[in-house]
Amino acid sequence: MAGRSLLALGALGLVLVAGCSGAGERANTAVGVAEPAQGGSAQQGFSGGPGDAKVPQQKNPGAVVEKGASAPEPASLEARQLIRTARLELSVAKVEEAVRKAQEEAKAAGGFASEENAREQRATLTVRVPADKLDEVLNRLDDLGKVIVREQRSQDVTxxxxxxxxxxxxxxxxxxxxxxxxxxxxxxxxxxxxxxxxxxxxxxxxxxxxxxxxxxxxxAMATVSVSLVREDQAVAPSGDGFLDALAAGWRAFLSTVNGLLIALGATLPFLVALGIVGALVFLVLRRRKNATAPAEPVATENPVG
Missing domain, CATH: 1.10.287 (Helix Hairpins)
Incomplete structure (x- = not known):
C-alpha cells in the first residue's frame, strides 16, 4: 500500500509540473504576439534599437530635433565680391627705370599697365593686377623707392x-x-x-x-594708380611744426599766384579785343546821340506896345 501511495503522489506531481510549463508557454506566446504590434507602431516615428529611441526619423520634415541630436550644418556663406583699388606714390632715384620695373612687376603677377604718362621728373601709370595678388604687388612696388602715400579701398558689389x-x-x-x-x-x-x-x-x-x-x-582685376616722383622733386608730407606749416603755406601761395598769372596771360588777348570793340560801340552810340539831339529854340522878345 505504501508503494502505491508513493507512485500516485509522483504521478500527481508530474501532472502539476506539466500544467505549469504549459501555462508558461502560453504566456510567452501571448507576449510574443503583442510585442510585434507595439514595435510596429513605434517604428512609424522612430528607428533603431532601444538606445536610439529618442532619435526621430527624418521621414517627417516637420519633426522637431530633440536636445542632444545633431542639427544640420548651416550652408557656407557666399564669397563677397569686392572691387579693390589702391593708390601708391613713391619717391624714386630714376623715374624711367622705376616705370619700367613697375610694368614688369604687373606683368609678372599676371596683369598689365593700362595707362602711362612719364616725364623726366614725374610719371603716373595705372596697372591692373589680379585681385588676389594686390597686396603682393604693392609690397613689391614699395621696394622701388620711398613710400610717400599708400592707400587701399574696397567696394562691395555682391x-x-x-x-x-x-x-x-x-x-x-x-x-x-x-x-x-x-x-x-x-x-x-x-x-x-x-x-x-x-x-x-x-x-x-x-x-x-x-x-x-x-x-x-x-x-577679378584690381586697379593700382602709381605716381613716381624723382627724389629731388618729392615733397615730404607736411609736419606739425610751425616751420613746416609756414613752408607749406608759402608753396601754396606761390602756386596760387602762378595759377592767377597763367589765367591772366591766357585771357589778356580776349580782354584787349573786347575793350576795343566796347570803345568803338561807345563812340558810335555817342555820335548818334549828338546827331539826333534837337536844337534849342531861340527866345524872342515881345514888342512893347
Missing part, C-alpha cells in the same frame, strides 16, 4: 552682381518670349509691332550683359 544676374536671366526669358511671338505673327502690322518690342528688349539685354561683364572684370 548685391549689385546678384541683382544684375537676376535681371539678365529675366530679360533673356523675355526676349525668348517675344521671338516666339514674332514667329507666330501673321500680318505685317503684327510683325512690325513685335519687332519693335524685340529690338527694345534686346537693347536692354545687351546693356545688362555689358554691365555684368564690366563689374566682373573689376572684381
Amino acid at each position: 548685391d549689385a552682381l546678384v541683382d544684375t544676374k537676376s535681371r539678365l536671366e529675366s530679360q533673356q526669358a523675355s526676349v525668348a518670349r517675344v521671338r516666339a511671338l514674332l514667329e507666330r505673327a501673321n500680318s505685317v502690322s503684327e510683325i512690325v509691332q513685335v519687332e519693335g518690342e524685340l529690338t527694345k528688349r534686346q537693347a536692354e539685354l545687351e546693356s545688362l550683359q555689358r554691365r555684368l561683364e564690366s563689374m566682373s572684370k573689376q572684381v
Whole structure:
C-alpha cells in the first residue's frame, strides 16, 4: 500500500509540473504576439534599437530635433565680391627705370599697365593686377623707392552682381518670349509691332550683359594708380611744426599766384579785343546821340506896345 501511495503522489506531481510549463508557454506566446504590434507602431516615428529611441526619423520634415541630436550644418556663406583699388606714390632715384620695373612687376603677377604718362621728373601709370595678388604687388612696388602715400579701398558689389544676374536671366526669358511671338505673327502690322518690342528688349539685354561683364572684370582685376616722383622733386608730407606749416603755406601761395598769372596771360588777348570793340560801340552810340539831339529854340522878345 505504501508503494502505491508513493507512485500516485509522483504521478500527481508530474501532472502539476506539466500544467505549469504549459501555462508558461502560453504566456510567452501571448507576449510574443503583442510585442510585434507595439514595435510596429513605434517604428512609424522612430528607428533603431532601444538606445536610439529618442532619435526621430527624418521621414517627417516637420519633426522637431530633440536636445542632444545633431542639427544640420548651416550652408557656407557666399564669397563677397569686392572691387579693390589702391593708390601708391613713391619717391624714386630714376623715374624711367622705376616705370619700367613697375610694368614688369604687373606683368609678372599676371596683369598689365593700362595707362602711362612719364616725364623726366614725374610719371603716373595705372596697372591692373589680379585681385588676389594686390597686396603682393604693392609690397613689391614699395621696394622701388620711398613710400610717400599708400592707400587701399574696397567696394562691395555682391548685391549689385546678384541683382544684375537676376535681371539678365529675366530679360533673356523675355526676349525668348517675344521671338516666339514674332514667329507666330501673321500680318505685317503684327510683325512690325513685335519687332519693335524685340529690338527694345534686346537693347536692354545687351546693356545688362555689358554691365555684368564690366563689374566682373573689376572684381577679378584690381586697379593700382602709381605716381613716381624723382627724389629731388618729392615733397615730404607736411609736419606739425610751425616751420613746416609756414613752408607749406608759402608753396601754396606761390602756386596760387602762378595759377592767377597763367589765367591772366591766357585771357589778356580776349580782354584787349573786347575793350576795343566796347570803345568803338561807345563812340558810335555817342555820335548818334549828338546827331539826333534837337536844337534849342531861340527866345524872342515881345514888342512893347
